[in-house]
Amino acid sequence: MVWQIPENGLTLSLTEPVVVLEGHSKRVGIVAWHPTARNVLLSAGCDNIVIIWNVGTGEALINLDDMHLDMIYNVSWNRNGSLICTASKDKKVRVIDPRKQEIVAEKERAHEGARPMRAIFLSDGNVFTTGFSRMSERQLALWNPKNMDEPIALHEMDTSNGVLLPFYDPDTNIIYLCGKGDSSIRYFEITDESPYVHYLNTFSSKEPQRGMGFMPKRGLDVNKCEIARFFKLHERKCEPIIMTVPRKSDLFQDDLYPDTAGPEAALEAEEWFEGKNADPILISLKHGYIPGKNRDLKVVKKNILDNKPAANKKSDLINTPKKAADTSNIQNEAKLDEILKELKSIKDTISNQDERISKLEQQMAKMTV
Numbered sequence: 587m588v589w590q591i592p593e594n595g596l597t598l599s600l601t602e603p604v605v606v607l608e609g610h611s612k613r614v615g616i617v618a619w620h621p622t623a624r625n626v627l628l629s630a631g632c633d634n635i636v637i638i639w640n641v642g643t644g645e646a647l648i649n650l651d652d653m654h655l656d657m658i659y660n661v662s663w664n665r666n667g668s669l670i671c672t673a674s675k676d677k678k679v680r681v682i683d684p685r686k687q688e689i690v691a692e693k694e695r696a697h698e699g700a701r702p703m704r705a706i707f708l709s710d711g712n713v714f715t716t717g718f719s720r721m722s723e724r725q726l727a728l729w730n731p732k733n734m735d736e737p738i739a740l741h742e743m744d745t746s747n748g749v750l751l752p753f754y755d756p757d758t759n760i761i762y763l764c765g766k767g768d769s770s771i772r773y774f775e776i777t778d779e780s781p782y783v784h785y786l787n788t789f790s791s792k793e794p795q796r797g798m799g800f801m802p803k804r805g806l807d808v809n810k811c812e813i814a815r816f817f818k819l820h821e822r823k824c825e826p827i828i829m830t831v832p833r834k835s836d837l838f839q840d841d842l843y844p845d846t847a848g849p850e851a852a853l854e855a856e857e858w859f860e861g862k863n864a865d866p867i868l869i870s871l872k873h874g875y876i877p878g879k880n881r882d883l884k885v886v887k888k889n890i891l892d893n894k895p896a897a898n899k900k901s902d903l904i905n906t907p908k909k910a911a912d913t914s915n916i917q918n919e920a921k922l923d924e925i926l927k928e929l930k931s932i933k934d935t936i937s938n939q940d941e942r943i944s945k946l947e948q949q950m951a952k953m954t955v
Contacts, residue, residue: 588627588641590883605885609637609646616660620667622866623858624851625883628670628684630658636672638684640855644887647859648684664707665756668863671713671731673705679715681731685861693734697725702749708776709756712738714783716750716763724750726763726774728782739782743772753800755814757844760786762814764798771798771816771827789827793820803846804875811839843871849878884920 587603610631620626625642634657638648656675663670669690671681677698681691697703697717705715713729723745727737743750748765755762761783762773771789776782799817806812814829833839848869853862869875 588883604883605641605644607637607639607641607644607646609639609649610635616658618661618663620858621663621665621847622667622852622864623855624853625855626667626858628661628663630661630672632657634658634674636661636670636682636684640859641883642855642885644885648687650682650684650687653680653682653689659702660704660706662706664711665709666863666865667858669707669731671705671707673703673715673717675702677703679703679705679713679729679734681713685859691731691734693729696727696729699723699725701747704750704752706752706754708754709759712776714752714754714761714776716752721745722747724748724765726750726752726783728776739780741781741783751798753798753814753816755803757803757846758813758842760814762800762816764795764816766797767794769794789829791818791827795819796821799824803843804848804869804871806871808838808843808871808874809836811842813842838872840872845870886920 588605588607589600590604591600607627607629610629610633612632614629614631616628616630618628620628625640627639627641628636629639630636634651634654636648636650636653636658637646638650639645640647654672654674654676659673659675661670661672668683668685669681670684671679673679673696677695679693679696680689682688683690696705696715698720699718699722701718701722703715703717705713708714711731713731715727715729717725717727719725719742724743726741726743728739729737746765746768748767751764751766753762753764754760759776760773761776762771764771769791773786773789775784775786777784795818797819799819801815801817806815810828811831811833812828813831816827816829818825818827831839831842845868847866850867852864852867
């Protein structure tokens with residue numbers, strides 16, 4: 587389900603999603619927006635299928651249903667959204683071109699251990715992975731997708747059994763590793779020189795983390811030299827963890843804040859599906875991030891009769907009547923919204939014209955007097 591958060595945040599709980607995307611046959615555990623194209627969403631479920639949707643039309647346009655033989659642990663887009671990388675329970679890391687629907691690179695047994703792996707793209711196109719050795723030691727590794735026979739770097743960390751969740755800041759090239767059940771966050775800098783993955787420091791606290799969220803760069807306080815903000819999940823609360831770089835000057839620190847990816851899409855969904863690529867549109871944080879006006883998500887579904895059901899997908903055939911009903915409801919609601927907005931704007935125009943007429947009449951009365 588896709589939800590539209592109102593302009594100034596939530597005042598009431600949302601009960602109606604903008605659109606419901608139906609296509610997976612089992613629980614969906616992964617969703618990821620395309621980094622540069624508007625309304626393009628990736629989802630991956632326990633059915634081992636990756637689907638890429640055009641949310642603007644509510645359609646599933648790419649279905650990668652034969653690439654993963656086991657559970658998908660995570661999916662990551664590259665910098666311009668032309669490739670994805672996945673980590674799977676079959677111990678493989680795959681780099682996939684979703685539009686060509688082909689595997690570009692693959693590494694079997696990227697980490698030898700049986701416990702879950704994670705794989706993310708870095709801004710230079712390399713892939714960073716976390717996993718476990720055969721002796722259950724936690725590992726991190728750096729790979730070049732053009733040659734995945736051997737890692738660029740492989741480091742063993744400790745013997746804790748929590749899965750390492752990587753969070754990446756492409757502006758500073760720092761990776762933060764948060765272990766599930768750990769009470770610490772370790773961070774590393776990725777460089778072009780050996781050993782390529784440089785340990786920086788560890789943040790430690792008393793209570794273990796059940797999960798972790800990561801604030802986008804444009805949400806940070808540049809006046810306090812804040813370079814990262816995490817949201818640590820406890821059993822009954824969510825705690826912000828703020829990381830700052832101490833600086834004596836009050837001036838804007840441009841070495842900490844190079845231009846960063848903004849919220850504006852570089853491509854429309856149709857352009858991306860047709861094969862175009864574009865890097866993120868960058869913004870400066872010099873005067874802090876000033877949010878623009880939210881664009882409401884308009885879902886314009888195509889005629890359901892034009893979509894021929896895929897052969898051998900019984901669930902699709904069963905769900906078609908429900909989808910058709912949903913489609914007409916959403917279309918009716920969208921039309922009603924548009925009519926109401928138009929009515930309001932006409933009323934506003936009329937009242938403005940009334941005021942103008944009365945002022946002109948007053949001026950004429952004065953002139954005739």
